[in-house]
Amino acid sequence: xxxxxxxxxxxxxxxxxxxxxxxxxxxxxxxxxxxxxxxxxxxxxxxxxxxxxxxxxxxxxxxxxxxxxxxx
Numbered sequence: 001x002x003x004x005x006x007x008x009x010x011x012x013x014x015x016x017x018x019x020x021x022x023x024x025x026x027x028x029x030x031x032x033x034x035x036x037x038x039x040x041x042x043x044x045x046x047x048x049x050x051x052x053x054x055x056x057x058x059x060x061x062x063x064x065x066x067x068x069x070x071x072x
Contacts, residue, residue, distance in 0.1 A: 008051045009052050012065065
């Protein structure tokens with residue numbers, strides 16, 4: 001894990017998925033309001049994960065979590 005306190009990936013690993021009021025935890029611009037969104041299409045997730053982009057050895061890398069989701 002990195003030491004950057006604004007790193008979304010490391011914060012999810014440390015603290016789980018958390019929605020903070022007024023936080024930037026939604027798509028920019030917001031599509032459906034505050035929430036945590038999941039999709040069965042990895043390409044759609046890739047469209048929304050620009051915040052995870054990092055340069056590693058001269059190449060841009062992005063992170064995606066694969067989650068098992070159930071509905072209540």
